[in-house]
Amino acid sequence: MTIRPPLTPLAESLPSTVPFVGPETQERAAGRPFRARLGANENGFGPSPKAITAMENAAHHVWKYGDPESSDLRAALAQEHGVKPENIVVGEGIDGLLGLIARLYIEPGTPVVTSLGGYPTFNYHVVGFGGRLVPVPYSGDHENLEGLRDAAFAEKAPLVYFANPDNPMGTWWEADEVQRFIESLPETSMLILDEAYGETAPASALPRFEPDRPNVLRMRTFSKAYALAGMRCGYAIGEAQTIRAFDKIRNHFGMPGITQAASLAALQDKAYFQETLKKISASRERIAAIAAANGLASVPSATNFVAVDCGGKAIAEAVMQGLLDRDVFVRKPATPGLDRCIRVSVGPEIEMDVFEQAFAEALAAAHNQR
Amino acid sequence: MTIRPPLTPLAESLPSTVPFVGPETQERAAGRPFRARLGANENGFGPSPKAITAMENAAHHVWKYGDPESSDLRAALAQEHGVKPENIVVGEGIDGLLGLIARLYIEPGTPVVTSLGGYPTFNYHVVGFGGRLVPVPYSGDHENLEGLRDAAFAEKAPLVYFANPDNPMGTWWEADEVQRFIESLPETSMLILDEAYGETAPASALPRFEPDRPNVLRMRTFSKAYALAGMRCGYAIGEAQTIRAFDKIRNHFGMPGITQAASLAALQDKAYFQETLKKISASRERIAAIAAANGLASVPSATNFVAVDCGGKAIAEAVMQGLLDRDVFVRKPATPGLDRCIRVSVGPEIEMDVFEQAFAEALAAAHNQR
Numbered sequence: 174m175t176i177r178p179p180l181t182p183l184a185e186s187l188p189s190t191v192p193f194v195g196p197e198t199q200e201r202a203a204g205r206p207f208r209a210r211l212g213a214n215e216n217g218f219g220p221s222p223k224a225i226t227a228m229e230n231a232a233h234h235v236w237k238y239g240d241p242e243s244s245d246l247r248a249a250l251a252q253e254h255g256v257k258p259e260n261i262v263v264g265e266g267i268d269g270l271l272g273l274i275a276r277l278y279i280e281p282g283t284p285v286v287t288s289l290g291g292y293p294t295f296n297y298h299v300v301g302f303g304g305r306l307v308p309v310p311y312s313g314d315h316e317n318l319e320g321l322r323d324a325a326f327a328e329k330a331p332l333v334y335f336a337n338p339d340n341p342m343g344t345w346w347e348a349d350e351v352q353r354f355i356e357s358l359p360e361t362s363m364l365i366l367d368e369a370y371g372e373t374a375p376a377s378a379l380p381r382f383e384p385d386r387p388n389v390l391r392m393r394t395f396s397k398a399y400a401l402a403g404m405r406c407g408y409a410i411g412e413a414q415t416i417r418a419f420d421k422i423r424n425h426f427g428m429p430g431i432t433q434a435a436s437l438a439a440l441q442d443k444a445y446f447q448e449t450l451k452k453i454s455a456s457r458e459r460i461a462a463i464a465a466a467n468g469l470a471s472v473p474s475a476t477n478f479v480a481v482d483c484g485g486k487a488i489a490e491a492v493m494q495g496l497l498d499r500d501v502f503v504r505k506p507a508t509p510g511l512d513r514c515i516r517v518s519v520g521p522e523i524e525m526d527v528f529e530q531a532f533a534e535a536l537a538a539a540h541n542q543r
Numbered sequence: 544m545t546i547r548p549p550l551t552p553l554a555e556s557l558p559s560t561v562p563f564v565g566p567e568t569q570e571r572a573a574g575r576p577f578r579a580r581l582g583a584n585e586n587g588f589g590p591s592p593k594a595i596t597a598m599e600n601a602a603h604h605v606w607k608y609g610d611p612e613s614s615d616l617r618a619a620l621a622q623e624h625g626v627k628p629e630n631i632v633v634g635e636g637i638d639g640l641l642g643l644i645a646r647l648y649i650e651p652g653t654p655v656v657t658s659l660g661g662y663p664t665f666n667y668h669v670v671g672f673g674g675r676l677v678p679v680p681y682s683g684d685h686e687n688l689e690g691l692r693d694a695a696f697a698e699k700a701p702l703v704y705f706a707n708p709d710n711p712m713g714t715w716w717e718a719d720e721v722q723r724f725i726e727s728l729p730e731t732s733m734l735i736l737d738e739a740y741g742e743t744a745p746a747s748a749l750p751r752f753e754p755d756r757p758n759v760l761r762m763r764t765f766s767k768a769y770a771l772a773g774m775r776c777g778y779a780i781g782e783a784q785t786i787r788a789f790d791k792i793r794n795h796f797g798m799p800g801i802t803q804a805a806s807l808a809a810l811q812d813k814a815y816f817q818e819t820l821k822k823i824s825a826s827r828e829r830i831a832a833i834a835a836a837n838g839l840a841s842v843p844s845a846t847n848f849v850a851v852d853c854g855g856k857a858i859a860e861a862v863m864q865g866l867l868d869r870d871v872f873v874r875k876p877a878t879p880g881l882d883r884c885i886r887v888s889v890g891p892e893i894e895m896d897v898f899e900q901a902f903a904e905a906l907a908a909a910h911n912q913r
Binding site: 175176177178179180181182183184187188189191192193195197198201210213215216217218219220225228229231232233234235236237238239240241242244265266268269272276277278279280283301331332360361362363387388396400401402403404405414415417418420421422424425426427428429430431432435 | 553608609642646730731766
């Protein structure tokens with residue numbers, strides 16, 4: 174038997190499963206590219222041309238390590254949100270920051286409250302640090318705030334995860350409900366309020382920032398509304414003392430200068446941003462209209478995707494497979510109750526046209542199989 | 544007293560010190576930019592123009608998440624090094640990969656062998672996971688291979704770190720010595736062979752890759768010879784089973800597509816790479832010549848920096864401070880024995896001219912202070 178250096182028992186025990194398979198992997202398996210890329214909640218309308226110019230300029234300076242403090246970007250974000258730079262930590266996407274949060278708060282056995290069917294990458298990090306997931310079922314298509322709160326108390330959970338707007342259903346709670354939820358939580362529970370889709374939500378869904386509150390971390394990203402998913406830039410807003418804890422463990426030189434420059438330029442191009450929001454909203458409506466034209470409902474969405482209700486798990490799986498077979502990349506929830514839906518990201522008209530035709534075909538084929 | 548969600552005891556215990564303060568932080572404190580940036584072992588000769596073009600092109604596609612498998616890059620690296628893609632994991636610089644390695648192998652109290660005065664970011668990750676550093680003093684200006692081996696056996700250490708060529712001294716061991724060291728280690732010790740400066744070393748310093756050996760991870764980066772420090776792309780080469788373990792914990796969508804594209808283009812531009820190596824070699828010689836012209840020796844280097852021997856700790860600190868006061872960014876080792884040196888990165892002639900004048904002035908001022 175080969176002798177190997179021992180992994181920690183925790184690392185040894187972890188599964189090799191990954192939260193998401195990349196579309197490139199699917200394309201390589203299929204031997205051809207997708208015609209429409211609508212499965213990863215990316216933003217195919219693309220980033221601000223000013224962000225592209227910023228990247229082209231920054232490409233000439235990549236021999237330098239990026240500023241480890243992301244100083245210019247944090248200053249701009251602080252101004253944007255009415256907080257101080259010391260309330261903000263910038264990291265390699267919300268995904269990267271969720272990993273750091275798990276590391277800060279989770280030991281083997283630590284209970285962590287989240288929604289059953291919520292963001293798989295959060296669960297991946299929780300399990301990766303040995304945490305014990307306490308999943309709370311959705312209430313209908315909404316995350317269940319009372320259930321999350323009750324679980325936080327019952328488990329004395331140091332971490333509670335809640336996405337508003339929600340992924341994978343796209344639903345949202347209004348700010349007053351969210352604020353009541355925040356105030357109802359144990360002081361010893363840190364709420365991870367994932368607002369990856371905050372910019373595409375109605376303003377009425379976003380509570381005011383309270384940078385002095387010690388048990389909330391608000392997560393934002395440049396991946397969605399700003400269309401910089403491939404650059405990996407997210408940030409968390411919280412109490413300065415909480416934010417300082419990230420400095421104990423983060424990869425200080427992990428943020429490329431080109432990413433900082435792109436994010437800053439995207440943030441500053443307000444006109445383009447507003448245009449994008451209109452396109453996202455219109456594209457949500459088109460997805461819902463396509464669903465309706467095929468006799469299906471869809472879940473009202475505050476995100477850059479729409480959960481189309483196919484009426485049941487088996488038919489939804491068949492429709493998704495039919496779309497993949499027609500080179501249309503979508504994904505779907507796997508959790509009972511949510512699994513009746515497929516999840517379709519917004520995108521340019523040309524991709525919507527492809528989706529429209531493929532969806533009708535896939536749906537018909539799925540019905541014929543039954 | 545404010546009640547807060549509890550960090551883990553380990554996280555709570557960690558210091559807020561960081562391995563390196565960024566030069567931008569120093570510039571902000573000084574209120575003016577450095578005239579020469581020679582402190583972070585960057586490569587001011589810059590990346591291949593083809594890498595810049597690749598970034599300019601990729602900037603138009605950043606709305607997509609990057610391929611989580613870095614498939615094209617890993618295929619090219621596998622060909623380059625005569626291994627298979629499954630022997631390679633790509634990550635956010637060697638720094639990011641070192642953090643993952645620490646997480647895979649270290650629990651609180653785990654002994655980890657490294658050199659006293661070796662790479663601080665490795666130590667940062669070890670301490671960050673509660674590991675117990677077992678530091679082995681250098682032998683002269685070289686890492687002490689016998690001492691590292693003896694410590695690995697005495698401590699039954701699951702991790703041993705060794706940089707070849709070395710940072711901060713720039714020295715190296717020849718491949719046959721390294722190979723003997725590899726073969727002498729316990730089978731239960733994973734050797735982290737950090738070859739961040741491998742490309743700037745004589746070929747005779749690099750052992751052949753042995754992708755089936757279960758207890759060696761070879762670390763490489765695009766930050767140094769390829770001048771892509773700001774893009775954060777490193778990789779580890781090891782046994783496929785070892786490499787698979789990274790998939791259990793890594794941030795799968797953490798590698799920007801633009802970084803993958805830049806690295807691939809840089810790797811493929813062999814002519815530019817060879818020209819860069821010549822420039823780095825010439826610049827090392829110039830730094831040594833400047834030292835010699837001022838009556839000082841320097842340590843022979845296989846890296847993109849030179850340790851200039853100022854003759855003692857106090858004078859070296861004064862010279863470094865004198866250089867910083869003259870807006871020349873350099874760093875220096877802090878460990879007794881090594882701390883007689885300042886560490887000067889290679890760079891373009893115009894920065895070397897600035898260094899040459901500032902160094903003579905700083906040295907004279909340091910002598911006058913005594």
